[in-house]
Amino acid sequence: MTSPADGTMDIDSGDNHTQHASREPKAERPFDATIFNSDVCNAIEEQMKVPGAQISPFQDPEALQNDDSAILFNIILKACLGESPMTVEMCKGVLLCCGDLKSALNKAYVNKSFNDILLHPNMPLQVLERVPKKEPTISPSSSGGIKDDQVLGVKAGFERPYIGNAAKRFIRTLNREREAFGRNTAVNNPYNFAISVVQSSGTGKSRMVQEAAKTVFTIPINIRQESKVAERAYPPPDRSLRGFFEDRVNYDDDQQKADYMVLLTVIFDKTQQIIRQLFRGSTGAALAHQWARYLGTDETDIEVGKLRKDFYDDVVKTATHVELSLQTSCKRLVATVQPVLDNTNTCFMYFDEAHLLTQEIETPSETHQRNPFHNLGNVLSKLVNYRIFFIFLSTNSSLKGFAPPASYYTSQRSIDGSQLVAPYIELPFDINAVTPVDAEHPPTLESASKVGHMVQYGRALWTSMWQTSQGDDIFRFAMDKISANGQVADENDSIDACLGVRVGFTFDGKLSYSKESKLVESHMRVATAIPKHQEFLHSTSPSEPILAEAAGWFLSSEKFKGLAIEGPKAIARALEDGFLARGERGELDWRLKLTIAHDEALKKMNGPPKHLSNKPYFHVPIPFMTFLEALFHKSHHKKIREATSITGRDGIPRLAEAFRSSYVFFSHFALAADPEMLSPFGLATALVRGMALQARDGQASIDAVIPVHIGKLTDRISPESTSAINMQVKNRKSLARVSIDRSITVPNFKKPVLSIIVELGVTGKHEGLSVTKTKPSSRETRSKTSAELGPNDYHYEIVARGCSSKLFGFITDDLEATYRAILGAGTFLEDFARCDEPDNVEGLWEMKPAFQGADQEKEWVKAKAKAPNPTT
Template identity: 40%
Template sequence: MGLTNQESGGLPGLQSAFQEPYRGETHKLLIETLNKYSQPSGYGPSHRPYNLSLSVIQSSGMGKSRMVHEAAHSVFTIPINIREEFGPVLKSYPPPDEEFRHYFQEHDTKSDLRLQAEYAIILGVLFTKAAELLEKPIFEHKTGTALASEWANYLNEGQTSTEVGTNRKKFLDSVVDRARQLQSAELGVPRQNEKEAQRKLHLLIPWMQDSCRKFIKAISSDDGRAEDVKCIVYFDDAHQLTEPVSPNNARRYSPHHNFGTVLSELAYSPVFFIFLSTSSHPPEFNPFPASHPSVRVAQGLRLSPPFTELPFDIFVDKVFENLESQKKNRSLENVGQTGVMAGFGRGLWYVYHKNWLEQKELPVISFARDKLIAEGNEAEVFHSLIAALGIRIGIIFDIILQASRTMESKLVESHMRVVYAIPEHREFMHAGSPSEPILAEAAARHLNDPSNGSTIEIQGPEILAQAREKGLLAKGEHGELCGRLLVTIAHDIALRQKHSLPKEFLPDPYFHRPVHVLDFLKALFAKQFETVILDAHSVTAKADVPDLKTAFANAYIFFSHFALAKNSEMLSAPNLAVALLRGMALQAEDNEGSIDAIIPVHMGHPTESISPESTSAINLQFRNRKEADPCRVFRPITVPDEEMPVISIIFELGARKIGEAGLVTITEEIPRNSCSSGNKLHWDDHHYEIVAYGCISETFAAIPSAVQPHYQSVLVARTIVEDFPRAGNDKSLRAFENLKPFFDGLQEPVIRAEQLESE
């Protein structure tokens, strides 16, 4: 899918993404994938392709259009953009091929056979017109990549931010004109007799195949392998082909399914068709075989799984090279600048910001927020909010449920969520919010918007509670979500207490900046525990070890979002320093034992360089249980240097100690080997461990009392009885329990031993 922006937002900034030299080799990976999927992988139907088509599904701004644009200089490519009209305010890039778009519209009244006939016509004309165009002198004697590049340049000639190239327009418009003439002559009116439409289709298919053979002959050469794909035809912004239909006797399938049926007749031609879209609805671009309308697919012919592996972090080296050229070190102060933040994540941010430095139109963070909230679409307020919160705290949806799959798809389509993988069976997808500082800053602004008077400590728990009520959240994640939300809220509160929230955000980041560790702790915990925490001794309480406030007097956290760590190596000090460069905290994998998340800490002034030697951690452990069993954090997992001070916080979110004084405690535990170890340091000598009980305002300053019930609704697991709608009616409840969803020891009749013996 292409990029959209408001007219004032600067379309040249979007166009420049295509003029910037291409970085990475994703276009080569795409071509390799097409070559692989174009060939049978073995014997039998399941190894043969149903058709040569592939959906490229990914979030906006990830470089789908740019990738195929670059591939067009290696493989002969016919580009077609059928993006819908956005109106006078919203503009888009690349610009659409309007006549082609119109050809695919107004399909509601047409039968499946009619649509297939129309698609066969336009493909046949497309191949014929392309072959005729290749007779021009400029293409003479050119083959392979030379021909592909010459053809691409020819079509791009004269392209602007709002209009396709003049040669491309003339070529594709002539295709549509001729297709409409044939459509009128061969098919007549749309409501034609179905038997006649079937007869016409049987005549059109061989004609289309013959047109394709002649076209392939015109572009073929001895270059490359004979079995490789010779041509790519791609449809950009192809999600309109998946528009739902009202089934009737003559129409059962979407335009995309009907198009696929026609393409199956070209399965043995070296032409591959690609559909680019942010739409990821399984029944359409991801059809799993059992739901596909083709009998041949149901019998086992292979469908190509969607391609999702678009480039990421391609400008990281560039931004650090820029820092070095300006003789700036990699300090928190410097990596927190917009120009460095823009180097992480999708390439769009860097290119757009680079253009903004020249044009001074819409800053990249404001642009990112517009993209995140779908240009302020009022019908998608909740989608925007859960997308923003997901970017910051790492929300994982329950992919088993259809409601979660639908939400995930919507967030990918319109709210910048990234597709990681779509399994071979295509029944669901794995998606998430990888580390993108620009997008995290935009999300933080959306959740702390002064224009609506709401802040993340109010909106955050409300969003989670709604998501939980809708059944969207992955099971086992509720406690960790609440914990990550609490520390994120404390981060934002600490910032707002030091730096007033501007009524209108400036181009520079506000939330992506260093926060003093002590300010963070004071913002997290209730005021009454401030002295307890700041005066805390280390676990071993050695006399010569300073208290917490002294040990962390010159220490800073620097995170605007959470990202997932794959393994324990990512939690070690050298990689925690890497996390500081991106401004991210880390969510640990499930098997990391005593640590669920880590906030990296820079021990030193924000102007001093980040390094593993100056990196510490705040280890986080989240527990959601009614009874708090004693547990410890094994600090060497993150910072094995015993002299480096480390903080660990254990959140006993489901438990509550008797009396407010016991809601926050400091662990003191003298290890058995401390007496015999002499001067050797123990790993707990500089380890400060805090245990907090309950997810309540009495424990956490980050929880306003008004939203406390939202946390409880997220943390407390709903029982089957709670979800039974008539549980309040005694008779209904007894009838429900009689279905035996469980066995109640207080209700079941007791069988005495003598009764068993008598039987």
């Protein structure tokens, strides 16, 4: 390919606006993105027509070929600055050192959009100074897309003493995998010793492996893709290694495998050389610690240190020219690090931000059918006999890439081993939480609704951000994280993530794999299990007050209409699409109603949501009766306020008086793992976190509980001051009377407790609300003459039947059908339009849609009576 003799491009001979503007030097004119993009496109077209060129540039519209990248780089510089500070030959030299810039040029060329590339960090300083900076956005990184001071906060978190045992547990887990190798038959051995750490953003993946590197010799690699200049992320990437992988994304499978073998070989050899030069005589944990300090020397918040950079620059340069024996190099390195053989792992190598490796192949062919991750996995299988374990960390990449089902691999897997190591997800929450026993000041509802208290719970990210960036709005930051900063193809994913945090729901196994993967990757949902067969995953949204507040704000933002409107529509859609488990329709519907009532009560108290920096709106206490009246239609309020206890015992106050100085405090639901979590101790913990509880499957008598604080906002939260709203939910009308055992949650019979029994599927004249009052038992009658209290003397019970706007005040007429869709189809009799008309119901039965045993009994009795000689 040839270019003009002086190596520059003439781009000022295009359309009229360019010619007119050229009267004034470009560097002195305000930058115009539209004109710039047009100038570049015109210059590309002109270059395609340059006479005398042996091979005309830009002949392939789908990719840059030969010298196209350097020519385009020169065009862009001149279009931006008026005169290019570099010739085409100089541009070639820059691109040889900056593979990521070359990839970015190719992407811009294919998309015919060149404005974003001007903000690439490898652009000349004159360009970066001339182009207006974009507002910061969230990058696809566990700590990416945050401001400089926030990055410093994350970096500071990495430098603090490590809290918890996650790193030690991780090391033990990998050692157990290694130890099992010698005991298994070939078919049960691993295909390779590679494990994926797949978990939501901010859960401490990178911090865990960094801590593990202090005791197990570790080769760290970070291949995070480049973000815009206004974005920052930590830990910083190894740019030369990232460029190595980016340059080979479109290579065929065999070439990728060969190059990866060379790369690993050189890494092993170079590492061994440095050990022998600088750390001779050190082995094991001592060497691991020295090596980690060596690579971390002079690292900043945005750049790796010079020693680590030079190390990988040298690796990439050598790997491009030399091919050595992979297995021999691996064996030598392992022997150098730990000469004494045992069954533990001698060395780790981890790839942080490894989503680059799992990208889909744009144009598959016979020779290129697998992504880099699968090809690298094939290479790693050659090292299964050596004591090195490979670790892949990422948040935003495809979980199927890191945890591929067996069908993703060829029959070659059965040669040496046929098992994949199950992904690692065990990363702790609440590592910064202070227990009530250790707290300097006992928790109260007033203190529990402050940001400083809220950040203790959930992933460590919240505490790190709050401690180092207290001037920044942590709720805004969390809202951007849960919504992927709005940069998603389907906004329903963000809505579903928010509902998962606040209401809680369970996905439906295999049908939801893709959906759950996206929510874990980009919307802060947490993976709780990936079975060894790796065909599906389990996920949840643990209790995180900061994220619950952010979810409330997101659904109340300008483009949405709040939880009362968006919630039922989204859940009905998810059920229709088959994503959610259908067995809990009624309970899910009820948790949604309770959360909507919570938000409606806040509107009554404080007006519509108004976002104030670091001041929670949703995560605040609500007076007991304010919440209850927000839940039910105003026509039922008098009946509720004046409700007596179940026994109606003399001297027991009515419901409103009994709970006069009481509060509910929940911004979200969490799952109770056992019956003990519903005890006063568990409920007091729930109050401290500001959460309501969803009972586990099979829990007797109760499906959900809202803890209640009896006392002032400034009174200490304790099991002794905690009561409850117990709830049992049925999708259909119960045939027998349902009762709730109050002693499960509030065994102190002197303390008032409310139970709500809900039969959501009831329709027609049976719909409505009633207050339970039963005839006292003989025991309870006797107790009236004594000081002894029965279990139901301070037990209040409401029975709500139906799911319409007549029962729940926040349901509008146009949403009734949506709630019916959530509950699912009723029986043919419940959905019969004239179910309240006996005559029409009789006509329905005459169609024989089903058979009633009572009718058959009557017919046989009649027949027997008419018989001339009835038999016995």
